[in-house]
Amino acid sequence: MSDQTSLQSDSLNSAGTKKKSASKTSPEAKKKASISYADAGVDITSGDRAKQRIKMLARKTFNKNVLSEIGGFGGLFALDLDKFPNPVLVSSADGVGTKLKVAFELGIHHTVGADLVNHCVNDIAVQGATPLFFLDYLATGALEGNVVETVVQGISEACRANGCALIGGETAQMPGFYQPGEYDLAGTIIGAVNRDQIITGANIQVGDVLLGLPSNGLHTNGYSLARKLLFDVAKYGPEQYVNELKDKTGAALMRTHRSYLGVIKKLTTAGVVSGMAHITGGGITENLPRIIPKGMGALVDLASWTAPPLFEHLQKLGNVDQEEMLRTFNMGIGLIAVIPADKLKKAKAILNRANERHSIIGRITRGERKVSYT
Structure with missing residues (x-):
């Protein structure tokens, strides 16, 4: 409810003498400048235009399982029970972190959408799940329609590449909360796996081999330290070239965060993996132990691969x-697959046929649930 105060004032008659105000003021005198949501920094009209463009991008990811349009209170998705007769839903939520600061500096907004989707896809794929649908959250101070559209275009293309539908999300204008030209980005993914095909690492055994698959670079982690070292x-x-x-x-x-979904599917379909770890924040040190059973550890040979020049x-x-x-x-190393020793030859053949570079980087040992390095 708006607060409009009536203003009353004395006026002078034609003779210059003071005339008492009327008990009722005119409608014009009662009027006060109207303040809109746009005056507070939220442009609803611009937001609506951006949402219309987002709808078109999202529709490109739809499949027969999507039962709703963008814009409803919730997205509707029908689970294919022929494909998943004994389904378990797998979910994950994540963000892009301070990699966004570099995107702001360079004015590159397309790739961060792919970073977000691929990160989330990998997190559920290492548990054997197939991505079903994705929801994004983008918050900014003042909405810049072209920037938002570019980010969502990257999300849409990555969703299509990973076979999941972008069925909803939120674009929030929060004046005063973000610096001009900045935004935050996060996403949630839902996937499914049949109960008997879940990969948790419970079947890992002493002597299993660690196969490492290369990353494209930092992916979406460690940017606060990297930015400090490179820029400060x-x-x-x-824009500076560094030899x-x-x-x-x-x-x-x-460089874009890789999706390992394709190669993960090949390995899981062949039944050659006993566990997989997506190497994100915390590196190998903190991510690999998440899948190692009690009473076991991992020994990683740092000389078994060459770290890229950036590191x-x-x-x-x-x-x-x-x-x-x-x-x-x-x-x-962006992904580690734990392979039983007697299935290593088959796993390597699968990776070679897929032209996927890989290195044997270590093995599972007895001991504490931690990573040791040689």
Whole structure:
């Protein structure tokens, strides 16, 4: 309810003498400047236009299981019980973190949408799940329709590539909460797996082999430290070419988070994996133990793969301890598949046919549930 106060004033008659105000003021005198939501910083009209464009992008990801349009109070999705006769739903939510700061600096907003989707897809795929649908959340101070559309376009394309539907989300205008030109981005994914096909790591045995699959770079983790080292310590600009990186700083940081869904499906369909770990924040040190059973540990050989130049340069710039590097960054390994020794030959053949680079980086041992390095 608006608060409109009537204003009363004395007036002068034609003779210049004071005339008492009328007991009732005119409608014009009662009027006060109307304040709208746009005056408070929220442009509903602009938001509506952006949402119409988002709807078109989302519809491109729809399949026969999507039963609702974008814009309802909730998205509707029919689970295919022929494909999942004994279904278990698997969910995950995540964000892109301070990688967004680099996106703001460079004005590159397309790839962060793919980063978000691929990160979430990997998190459920390592448990054997197939992605079903995705929901995004984008919050900003003042809505810039072209930026929002670009971000959602990246989300839409990544959803299509991973076979999941973008069935809803939220675009929030929050004036005063974000700096001009900035936004936050998060997403939630829902997938499904048949109960007897869930991969938890419970079947991991001592002697199983660790196969490491390469990352594209930092993916979506460790950016606070990386930005400090590259921009504050080394004083590089985001457009500066750095010989040690063999690339411009910004381009090296903005490489897209890989989706491992395709290769994961090949390995799980062949029944050659006993566990998988998506290497994100916390690196190998903290992510691999999440799937290792009690009474076992992992021994990882750091000489078994070559870390990309970005990681080596970051370590040199900050004189960062190796232990700190390994618990902050993925160090060039984005996914670890735990393979029974008697299935290693088959697993390697599958990866070779898929032209997927891989390295044997260690094995499962007896001991505490932690990673040791050699």
